[in-house]
Amino acid sequence: MHKKASWTLPMLLFLFSLSAACSGDGPAGGPSGANTSGPEEASGYPLTITDAVGREVTFDSRPKRIVSMAPSVTETLFAVGAANRVVGVTTADDYPPEVEAVERVGDYRGPNVEKVLSLNTDLMILSFDGATEGYAEDMAEKTRTKVVVLNPKTVDAAISSVGLVAKLVGEREKGRVVEERLRDELGRIGEKVAGEPKPTVFYEVWGDPLQTAGPGSFIDDAIRLAGGTNVAADTGDAYPEYSKETLLQRDPDYYLAGRSSGVTVEEISGRPGYPALGAVKDGRVTIVNDDLVVRPGPRIVEGVREIAEAIHPKAFD
Amino acid sequence: MDETGGKGEGGGKPVASGFSGVLLALLAGLFASVTLATIVGPVWISPLTVWKVALHEATGFLRPDWSAAEGQIVWQIRFPRVLLAAVVGAGLSVVGTALQAAVRNPLADPFVLGGSSGASVGAVLVIAGGVQFFGIYSLSVAAFVGASVAFVLVLALARSPGGHTSPLRLILAGVAASYALSAVTSFLVLRADDPEEVRSVLFWTLGSLGGARWEYLTLPSAALIGGTALLLAQSRSLNALLAGEETAVTLGVETDGFRRRLLILCGLLTGTMVAVSGTIGFVGLMVPHTVRLVVGADHRRVLPAAALSGAILLVWADVVARTAISPEEMPVGVVTSLAGAPFFLWLMRRKRGAFGGEGG
Amino acid sequence: MRLDVENIVWGADGRKILRGVSLEVGSGEVVGLIGPNGSGKTSLLRCVYKVLEPQAGLISLGEEDVLRSSVRRMARRTAVVPQETPGEFDFAVREIAAMGRSPHKGLFERETAEDREIVDDSLSRVGMLPFAERQFSTLSGGEKQKVLVARALAQKARLLVLDEPTNHLDVGHQLEVLGLVRGLGVSALAALHDLNLAALFCDRIYVLSGGEVFASGTPDEVLRPELIETVYGVASEVRIHPATGKPHVAFLPESLRPRPGPRPDGQEGERGARRSGGASP
Numbered sequence: 001m002h003k004k005a006s007w008t009l010p011m012l013l014f015l016f017s018l019s020a021a022c023s024g025d026g027p028a029g030g031p032s033g034a035n036t037s038g039p040e041e042a043s044g045y046p047l048t049i050t051d052a053v054g055r056e057v058t059f060d061s062r063p064k065r066i067v068s069m070a071p072s073v074t075e076t077l078f079a080v081g082a083a084n085r086v087v088g089v090t091t092a093d094d095y096p097p098e099v100e101a102v103e104r105v106g107d108y109r110g111p112n113v114e115k116v117l118s119l120n121t122d123l124m125i126l127s128f129d130g131a132t133e134g135y136a137e138d139m140a141e142k143t144r145t146k147v148v149v150l151n152p153k154t155v156d157a158a159i160s161s162v163g164l165v166a167k168l169v170g171e172r173e174k175g176r177v178v179e180e181r182l183r184d185e186l187g188r189i190g191e192k193v194a195g196e197p198k199p200t201v202f203y204e205v206w207g208d209p210l211q212t213a214g215p216g217s218f219i220d221d222a223i224r225l226a227g228g229t230n231v232a233a234d235t236g237d238a239y240p241e242y243s244k245e246t247l248l249q250r251d252p253d254y255y256l257a258g259r260s261s262g263v264t265v266e267e268i269s270g271r272p273g274y275p276a277l278g279a280v281k282d283g284r285v286t287i288v289n290d291d292l293v294v295r296p297g298p299r300i301v302e303g304v305r306e307i308a309e310a311i312h313p314k315a316f317d
Numbered sequence: 318m319d320e321t322g323g324k325g326e327g328g329g330k331p332v333a334s335g336f337s338g339v340l341l342a343l344l345a346g347l348f349a350s351v352t353l354a355t356i357v358g359p360v361w362i363s364p365l366t367v368w369k370v371a372l373h374e375a376t377g378f379l380r381p382d383w384s385a386a387e388g389q390i391v392w393q394i395r396f397p398r399v400l401l402a403a404v405v406g407a408g409l410s411v412v413g414t415a416l417q418a419a420v421r422n423p424l425a426d427p428f429v430l431g432g433s434s435g436a437s438v439g440a441v442l443v444i445a446g447g448v449q450f451f452g453i454y455s456l457s458v459a460a461f462v463g464a465s466v467a468f469v470l471v472l473a474l475a476r477s478p479g480g481h482t483s484p485l486r487l488i489l490a491g492v493a494a495s496y497a498l499s500a501v502t503s504f505l506v507l508r509a510d511d512p513e514e515v516r517s518v519l520f521w522t523l524g525s526l527g528g529a530r531w532e533y534l535t536l537p538s539a540a541l542i543g544g545t546a547l548l549l550a551q552s553r554s555l556n557a558l559l560a561g562e563e564t565a566v567t568l569g570v571e572t573d574g575f576r577r578r579l580l581i582l583c584g585l586l587t588g589t590m591v592a593v594s595g596t597i598g599f600v601g602l603m604v605p606h607t608v609r610l611v612v613g614a615d616h617r618r619v620l621p622a623a624a625l626s627g628a629i630l631l632v633w634a635d636v637v638a639r640t641a642i643s644p645e646e647m648p649v650g651v652v653t654s655l656a657g658a659p660f661f662l663w664l665m666r667r668k669r670g671a672f673g674g675e676g677g
Numbered sequence: 678m679r680l681d682v683e684n685i686v687w688g689a690d691g692r693k694i695l696r697g698v699s700l701e702v703g704s705g706e707v708v709g710l711i712g713p714n715g716s717g718k719t720s721l722l723r724c725v726y727k728v729l730e731p732q733a734g735l736i737s738l739g740e741e742d743v744l745r746s747s748v749r750r751m752a753r754r755t756a757v758v759p760q761e762t763p764g765e766f767d768f769a770v771r772e773i774a775a776m777g778r779s780p781h782k783g784l785f786e787r788e789t790a791e792d793r794e795i796v797d798d799s800l801s802r803v804g805m806l807p808f809a810e811r812q813f814s815t816l817s818g819g820e821k822q823k824v825l826v827a828r829a830l831a832q833k834a835r836l837l838v839l840d841e842p843t844n845h846l847d848v849g850h851q852l853e854v855l856g857l858v859r860g861l862g863v864s865a866l867a868a869l870h871d872l873n874l875a876a877l878f879c880d881r882i883y884v885l886s887g888g889e890v891f892a893s894g895t896p897d898e899v900l901r902p903e904l905i906e907t908v909y910g911v912a913s914e915v916r917i918h919p920a921t922g923k924p925h926v927a928f929l930p931e932s933l934r935p936r937p938g939p940r941p942d943g944q945e946g947e948r949g950a951r952r953s954g955g956a957s958p
Contacts, residue, residue, distance in 0.1 A: 092511065108512055206444075206517045208456060208528040209646065235645050239513060241520055244394050244527060246644035248386045249360040260511065267453055272397065272530040276389035294513075423766065553779035559766045560776060563759050566728045568832075569752030569780030614768045 044172055049164070052151040053133040059146060062170035063123035069111055070127035072158070072297030073150065073165060074099055079298040080166040080174040087119045095291070095299070110135075116143040125165065127151060127296070154221045155304060158296030159183060178298055185301045186225065189308050192315045193227025199253035199311050201228040202279075204268070205239055205290075206261050212242040218300065222293045226308035228254065248273050254311045255279035258290030286310040336618050339611065343625035347403065350632045354399045357636050359643035360390055367391050398529035398639075399632055401537070401593060402649075405526065406600055406631025407624040408541045408590040412583045413601030414608075414623045415548050418555040418616065419579045420484040421562070426602035430491040430580065432587040433596040434498035435467025436460040437522050440595070441502050444517045445509035456521075457533075457592040463498075464591050468584035470494055472577070481573055484562070487580075523648030524597030526635050533593045540589045544582055545624055551579070552616035559614060599653040600627055600634075603661045610664060630657065678739045678754065678835035678864055679704050685724055685734035694720045695731070696888040702836070702864045709879035709896075710868045713909055716885040718868040719760075722840050725866065726757045738836060752780035756829035758822070758839045770816070770824050771809040774800050777831030799830035803857060819850030826857055839867035843874060852877075876900055876923045884908060900924045 048058040067088035068074040074093050077086050083098065088105035105115040108128050116124065124143060126136060127150040140147040148168060152158040159182045166175020201223050205211040213219035214235035223230045231250045232242060255277065257263050265287060269280045279285055288310065292303030309316045355371075356364040366383050370391040373379040381388060412427040420429065428434075439459030442448040451458045475482050475490035502518075509515055548555065554575055557565040565572050604627040605619060612618040631649070634656065638649040680702040687695040695717045702708045710718050723729040725736060727748055736743040738754055756777065777799065778792045800806040803823040813821065822842060829837055837858060843851040851871070855878040858865050869875045875882055876896040884891045884899055886908045892899050897917065905913045911928055918925040 107507075109507075205513055206520075208453075209517075209520050209525040209648075210527055211513075211517065211520070232644070236642070237645065239516055240645040241525070241527070241648070243359045243639055243644045243646050245358050245360045245390045245639070248390050248394065251386055260513075262447060262449055270453075273389040273393035276385040276393075417766075421766075550784040553776070553782055556768070556772070557776055557779055560768065560773065561759065563723070563726075563728050563757070564776075566748055567726050567752060567755070567757035567759065567838075568776055569749035571748045609766070613772060614766045615772045 044167065044170055047167070049148065049168065051136070051149045053131070053136060053149045055133055055136060055147075055149070057146055057148055059123075059168070063146070063168065065119060065121045065123070066169065067105055067111060067116055067119065067121045067124040067145070068093075069106060069125060069131075070108070070150075070295075071095065071291075072295040072300075073125045073127050074102075075295065075297035075299060076162045076165045076178075077169065079162070079178050080169070080171040082166075082169045082171055085169065087121060088116060111139070111143070113139075113142045116145065121145045123148065123168070125150060125168075127161075152296045153216070155186070155218065155225055155296075155300050158218070158300045159186070161296065162298050182298065182301045186304065189226065189301070189305055193308055193312050196227055196312050196315055198227055198229050200231045200250065201254045201256060201307075201311055202231050202247060202250075202252040204255070204257040204261075204263070207257075207263055207268070207271075210242050210244055210247070211239055214238055214240050217294075218296060218303075219290075219293050222300070222304045222307055223311075225304045226311060228307065228311045244273060248276055251276075251278050253279060253284060255285040256288050256307065256310060257285070258294075259287050260290050263287065336612055336622075339618075340621060340625070343622060343629070347625050347629050347632075350629045351399055351403060354402075354632045354636050355391070355395050357640060358390070358395055359640055362387050362391060367395075371396065393531075394529075397531045397534060398526050398635065400534055401529040402526050402631045402635040403628035404534065404537045404541055405590045405594045405597065406604075406627040406629070406634075408537060408544070408586055408627075409597065409601035409631075410604035410608075410623040410627025411541070411545050411548060411620060412586045412590070414605040414616070414619055415555065415579060416583050416601075417605055418559045419576050419583065420487050421559060422484060422488060423606065424602070425488070426598075427583070427587045427590070428495075428596060428598070428601070429488060430471045430584065431467035431494035431498060432464040432584065432591060433522075433598075434495040434502065435470075436464040436588070436591040436596060437502045437518075438467075438498050438505070439463025440521050441505045441518050444521065445505055445511075445514040456528075460595075461588040461592040464588035465584060467494055467498055468580070468588070472580060472584075482576055520648055521595045522650075524595040524650030524653075525646070525648055526594055526631075526638075527646060528593070537589050537593055540586055541624075544586045545620060547582060548579075549617065549620050551575070552620060555579075555616040556614070559616075595648075595650070597631070597650045597653060599650070599657045600631055603657055604630060607661060607664055680725070680836055680864060680866065681735070681737045682721070682725065683735040685721065685731045685736065687720055687724055687729055687731045694888050695724070697734070698885070698888070698890055700866075700883050700890060700893065702866050703880075704864055705862055706880045707859055707865045707867070707878060709875035709882040710866065710885060711870075711872060711875050711882055712885035712891070716908075717888040718885055719840055721885065722757075722838055722866065722868055726755055726838050727751055749780055752832070752834075754834050755836045755838060756832035756834035758825045758829050758837070758842050760840045760844065767812045767814045769809070770805060770811050770813055771796060771800070773813050773824050774805075774809075774827045774831050777828040777833075780832065795833065796827075796831050799827040800824075802830060803827045818845045819847065819853070822846060822850065822854055823857075826854060830861070835863060837861070837863050837865040837867075839865065841868055841870060843869070843871065872900060872905070872926045876925065877921060897924045900926055 045062060046058055046060045048056055050056050064085055065087045066077065066082065066085050068077055068086055069090055071090065071093045074086060074089050075095055077083065078096050086102055089099060089102045091104050091107045093099050105111050109130065122145060124139065124145045124147045126147060131149045136147045136149050150161045152161045159179055162182065163175045163179040166172055203213045203219050203223065205213055212232040214232050214237050216238040220230050220233065231252045255268065257268060265285045268274065268285050274280050288306050292299050292306060356367045366387060369379055370383060370388050373381060374392045409427050416425045416427060416429060417423060439462055440456055443455045443459045448459065449455045471490045471494045474494065475486040477486060506515055506518055554570045557568040557570050558572065562572060605623050608619050608623045608626055612622050634652040635649050637652045638647045641647055682698060682700045684697045684699055685695050686697055698721055712718055720729060724731045743751060775796045778795065797806060800809055803826050805820065805823050805827055808816065808820065813824065839858065842854055846854065851874060855874060859878050879896060881894060882896055882899045883893045884904065891908055892904055900915055902913050902915055905911060905926065912934065913929055914927045915924050
């Protein structure tokens, strides 16, 4: 046991910070968790924004060398036409394909300061749960870069933060277009499922031990927006280990599983007890692209759509 | 002098007749535990239904008047899980008992020779590294292989140039290998792109019986029964080894060879248990000690008593794990340590003569 | 049973500890092994009970080649009272004594009534039967030693090997334990620190020094001041004690040694005074 402790402790601390950050409300108001204020000139600069952890950051000119510390932010930057200014991303970044060419400067836990320094950057965008105010200040000082923290907790906030990122990098107009398109699309999905009964949905994050997505996760919000009811909505955690018995008892109408864990519909259907599930009997088990629903970027609505199509097949014929 | 001999509770009771009483009580306790544990769960199913389902599934009698979900919950989820808890609890306790004798160290547990860290490396490779060779059994196979490799490694490292394998060398080699393998695990975990994978690894390393299936019972049960029988047959040698290295030789135990065979057996058993349950701590360390406090150190008594006690302990620990924060589940290793450690400390304080308290 | 040790050589890490030691223990004979720390007593005993493997030499017990026999086979013939005592794990006294039966038992063989009788008998011979259910760790040093002797007895061996059996015992227990061994009537080889105890209880004594047998013979042949001086570097006086009829060694530490001047009791001229004259504080 003591052997294990050497690495489980730091990991536990990390997970604690993760759940703490999930449950806590950001100090700043607004759906995106960040506000902007500044003269409405053509250029948009100087620009002052208040980020998700309540820090005021002022930009005198358009950022030219940008580090993105989350795949969602990277996708947003690419979507609003700032791709050529992205000089550093994380090891988890894989979309769009062109991002392969960009230098990796860290992972979801944070950037490597030396690498960032060597890239001579002028904007770093953080979007992960460990990014507190203190962390951001510290990082800004060490990397001599303006640091902005995003932390959207809902699909709606994620869409708003697309607009915010666009404004930050001086692509306000493109950002507005993308944001509008996303809201329209989300609205269309909402209309399609509006009249439908709300089926119950179970989302599997990992099979053994069984893990699901509870309140505070994007998946939970996405299921709601897609016109479904998350059967794990009463758990106290974003990604809890879940009781198989309870799953069988609640017998969800639809069973969704994230693609990245490598499961197949056959494997799920063959698990002990699962043959009793209505979703298994009636072929309503679907593997979804979980990258779409866990990343609060411009593809989040695609994720909502994927879930909506899975649980409202008639509405999307 | 003679009055002190009669001071009672501290020492004297483990006589043969008393022991059959203990064994009978434990057997009854295990039967009662399994019975009760199958009617407890996050989903309420009446005890009558539970036993009707069991009777129906086992014998084909009775026409189902329960829902399909209830049938599946009882027969496919609860029964295999409760039985697996019993088998794993017994297995870890038996291995812990044997290893404490093999390395003559009270701190030894089934994972002292790198088994848990080896199994963890295997598990992380599957969870975070995406290594999938055996379909749904990938995790189990990887954990078993990891534990076994770690074990062979430790055994090889612990051998002195003269071919001797001393307990101290074994423990030191085990600790060194554990650190090295934990570092590999940490590295792999840190390389994981996805926080969800990290969380899955954590859940796995804290132990879970949630993956139980009937198929998972066959091999561990066979290993448990075979292993315990072999160890029981060797209990005189185990006693001698526990009494001392040289003592064992003078009592006719060829210590080097005996220890090596013992360790290989323990390694296989540990790997089998870890493969179906992750690394559940505490059980294999504390159950043997607790049992010794009650029945004495003779392995003919300790082994069966430890097997039964470990089974009971893990069955109940798992009941807590699956009901305490329902519908969420707790890692069972957290339960065993949280509940077991205070109990053990209480027992240790009560039996003041034990563990060198009044020695000499 | 007769033990023959011939030319045993053993060493570790390039250091020779035993340089060709030979000795014999006749049937029913109690033989003492004395010598300073590091002289090789314990190593020699370990070779005899097969914990160490000599690099050269021959050990035979009766007709049996000890070095070629299995550990288990030898354990039925040789019982050992070792220095080490059971450690962190606590056995009951009866369980410790019952271990003596294990070399005679097969894998699945159960303890028989005869085994229990032997164990009880062994315990009662050392006077420990009333303690049979006590935990070993709660016993005093002397009681522990007696239990280990009982275990050796239960082994029903023909040769008893004892390594410093009287260490840490008070004088009463020392005499009791060695008296027990003496009274058993089996061959015994015992490493002893206390020369007077050796004189009292051994038929013959071997003196080891630097890994070789320095002298051997009956106690009064061996225990002489010259030898003690050479081997231990200690001055002494030896007399045959009128009550025991055995040699008795009195050591003469520097501080108590008579000064060169005249002494009223006229001890001057005795051996012990030869090297005296050291300034006492």
